[in-house]
Amino acid sequence: QVQLVESGGGLVQAGGSLRLSCAASGPTLSSVNRGWFRQAPGKEREFVGAFTWTGDHTYYTDSVKGRFAISRDSVKNTVYLQMNSLKPEETAIYYCAAAGPKGGFDYRRTADYDYWGQGTQVTVSS
Numbered sequence: 274q275v276q277l278v279e280s281g282g283g284l285v286q287a288g289g290s291l292r293l294s295c296a297a298s299g300p301t302l303s304s305v306n307r308g309w310f311r312q313a314p315g316k317e318r319e320f321v322g323a324f325t326w327t328g329d330h331t332y333y334t335d336s337v338k339g340r341f342a343i344s345r346d347s348v349k350n351t352v353y354l355q356m357n358s359l360k361p362e363e364t365a366i367y368y369c370a371a372a373g374p375k376g377g378f379d380y381r382r383t384a385d386y387d388y389w390g391q392g393t394q395v396t397v398s399s
Contacts, residue, residue, distance in 0.1 A: 275299035275388040277369050282393030287361055289397070293354040295369030295390055304371035304388065307352045308380055309343065311365035311395070318368065323380035324352060332380055361399040366392040 281293040297304040305326035312318040322333040322343050331343045342355045352369065370386035372378065379385050 275303045275371055277304075277371055277388055277390035279367070279369050279390040279393040282367060282395045284396045284398065285359055287359060287397055287399050289359055290355070290357045291359065291395060293356070293367055293369070293393060293395075294351055295353075296349065296351045297371055297388075298350070300373075301350055303373040304350065305374055306372040306378060306380065306386075307343075307345070308370045308372075308386055309352075309354045309367060310370060310383060311363070311367045312392075313362075313365040316365075318383055320381040320383075321367070322354065325378070325380055326374060334381075356395070359395075359397045361397045363395065364397050365395060367395050368392045 276298045278296045308323040309321040310318045311321050320334050324331050324343050340358045345352045369390045371388045372386045
């Protein structure tokens with residue numbers, strides 16, 4: 274069983290930066306695929322970015338490309354989401370997610386992830 278613990282959320286002014294962390298415990302192989310999602314009040318959870326074990330690729334939704342970056346510390350089994358130039362409309366609860374290796378894995382789909390963190394609030398003031 275994998276447990277994900279997020280940290281790093283908070284209040285930041287528009288244009289500011291935050292770095293979220295997602296530490297995983299449990300079988301490492303069960304968390305080789307890692308994703309970040311966010312959910313604003315009244316909206317569906319949406320894909321932000323992901324890191325997959327297949328070729329060590331990272332992917333981002335178009336709206337954050339060039340501003341957000343995912344990195345990882347393999348020793349700590351921790352993934353980071355560096356968020357720069359934040360916008361008020363990006364205020365949301367940010368969730369990390371994990372999945373083991375699986376055929377047909379779609380990093381953008383919430384249903385393809387097996388484990389979720391508790392979420393961390395990010396508030397961007399204007």
